[in-house]
Amino acid sequence: MTYVHQIGLAELDILARILTKHLVPNTVLLLQGNLGAGKTTFVQSLGRSLGIKESITSPSFTLIDEYWSGRMPLYHSDLYRLEPAAAKELHLELYWQGEFTPGIVAIEWAERLLVLPEQFIQINFAYAIREDERQLTWKAEGENAKLILDNFWQDLSSQIIQAE
Numbered sequence: 001m002t003y004v005h006q007i008g009l010a011e012l013d014i015l016a017r018i019l020t021k022h023l024v025p026n027t028v029l030l031l032q033g034n035l036g037a038g039k040t041t042f043v044q045s046l047g048r049s050l051g052i053k054e055s056i057t058s059p060s061f062t063l064i065d066e067y068w069s070g071r072m073p074l075y076h077s078d079l080y081r082l083e084p085a086a087a088k089e090l091h092l093e094l095y096w097q098g099e100f101t102p103g104i105v106a107i108e109w110a111e112r113l114l115v116l117p118e119q120f121i122q123i124n125f126a127y128a129i130r131e132d133e134r135q136l137t138w139k140a141e142g143e144n145a146k147l148i149l150d151n152f153w154q155d156l157s158s159q160i161i162q163a164e
């Protein structure tokens, strides 16, 4: 299923709290959409709801940031500055192939990934009609990821989403 909704800043922490109830270690979140569409802001909310103490900044320069102070590790990457060939050199697949402690992998500008995981949740961020909201489009690939997304959406819609 594909799920679409609009969400403002005030509701983002609520969404992240509901999402983290459903996320399990090794979940990959592919974040897509233009500059300013809300990808980093989303990861910051996610980090707070995982209990991460540090402030999460854009990893444009560091390429991959690791946060260990939450309930599970958060690996945050941003491929904005990289051509697909250079993004490949980062070997992000090591994060979902069991080379590191399983955690949540969140990748901004995931459009530039040449190697995709078997399971992932893809969130596309776009501007909404309202300036103080963004439109999020959710999809999943792989059985486990689909189940996580469907369960999350049910939970979310019972709490904050109005019927589309």
Ligand SMILES: Nc1ncnc2c1ncn2[C@@H]1O[C@H](COP(=O)(O)OP(=O)(O)O)[C@@H](O)[C@H]1O
Pocket: 007, 008, 009, 012, 033, 034, 035, 036, 037, 038, 039, 040, 041, 042, 108, 125, 131, 132, 133, 134
């Ligand atoms: N859901 C949202 N609703 C309204 N404003 C948002 C939302 N998400 C992010 N923003 C605002 O958009 C701006 C850019 O967000 P950012 O997360 O840095 O985008 P990106 O990482 O996609 O380039 C920030 O000023 C942020 O406060």
Ligand SMILES: [Mg+2]
Pocket: 039, 040, 041, 058, 078, 108
């Ligand atoms: Mg960003």
